[in-house]
Amino acid sequence: MKGFLIALLFLLALYNAQGQQDPQYTQYMYNTQIVNPAYAGSREVMSIGVLGRTQWLSLEGAPQTGTFTLNSPIGVSKNMGLGLSIIYDQIGPATESNAIVDYSYSIQLARHNISKLSFGLKAGIDLLDVDYTKLNIYDPNDPFFQNTVDNKLQPQVGAGIYYHTQKFYAGFSVPNFMNSTHFDEGSLNDADLESIAVERLHYFFITGYVFDLSSNLKFKPATMVKFVSGSPLQWDMSANFLINEKVALGASYRWNSSISAMAGFQISPSMFLGVAYDYDSTSIKDYNSGSYEALLRFDLFHKTDKVLTPRFF
Known part of the structure; x- marks a missing residue:
C-alpha cells in the first residue's frame, strides 16, 4: 500500500503537469x-523570508515545499531591487529545485502617497531528480521507468509588474516563460509522454488593500488568481484583521479546493511569523489531515533607517 500511494501521487502529479505545476502557497x-x-526591493530594506509547507x-509521498527569499533595494536612489529566490519541492519520488535571481526597476509616480510602479525580471535554473526506487512498479519492463531522471537542468526566465502604495498593491507576472520538457521523449521507446511532461506558462494576478477600521484595527483583504493552460482557474481569496499592528488573524478560501485559517505575529519591528492551516474541500480530504504552512520574515534595518509608516505586505 505504501508504494502504491507514492506511485499514485506521482502519476497524478504527472497527469496534471499541464496544469498546476508550481507549488501553491496559502500565505501568498x-x-x-x-x-x-518586480516585488524585489519594494520593502525598501533588506528582507529575508523562509517558508515551509x-x-x-x-498521506505518504504528499508534496513538501520550502522557499527562501532575499531581496534588497540597490542603487543611489534605491530605485532598483535585487533578490534571490530558492524553491525546493518534493512529491513522491520527484524532487524539483529552483535557484533564481530577481531584478526590479521602480518609478515613483507620486510622492504624497509613496506610489511606485515596478518592472521585474527573473532568471535562473531548475533541477529535476526522480528516484524510481521509491516506487513499487507493477511492470518492471515499463519503458517509462527505465530512464532515471538525475538532476536534469532547465533554464527559467520570467517577468512581472508591480504597483503599490502604503495601503494598496497589485501585480501581474509570468514566473517562467520557458516551455521546458522534463523527459526525453525519444528515449522512452515511443512512449507518448510529451503531453504530460511540458512546463506550461503560469499567469499570476495579485492584489490587496489595507482598510483602517480604527486606530488599532485594520482589515486586509487580498486575492491571487492563477491561470495555467489546460487547468481550471485557481482563485484564492483571503481576509485578515490586524490588531494593534502586532497580531493578524484571518481566513482564506481557494475556489473549489480548500478553506484556510491564518495567523500572523509581528514579534519585533524586524521579525514576522505567519502560520496557516488548510482543510481540503475535495474528496481527498478523506485521506489526509490537512496542510500546514509556516513563514518567517526578517527585515534588516540600518541604524539610520526610520520606518515612518509600516508596510503590511
Missing part, C-alpha cells in the same frame, strides 16, 4: 517575490 501575500520579481499531512 507575504511570499510575493516567489511569483513576481507540508501538504496533505499523513
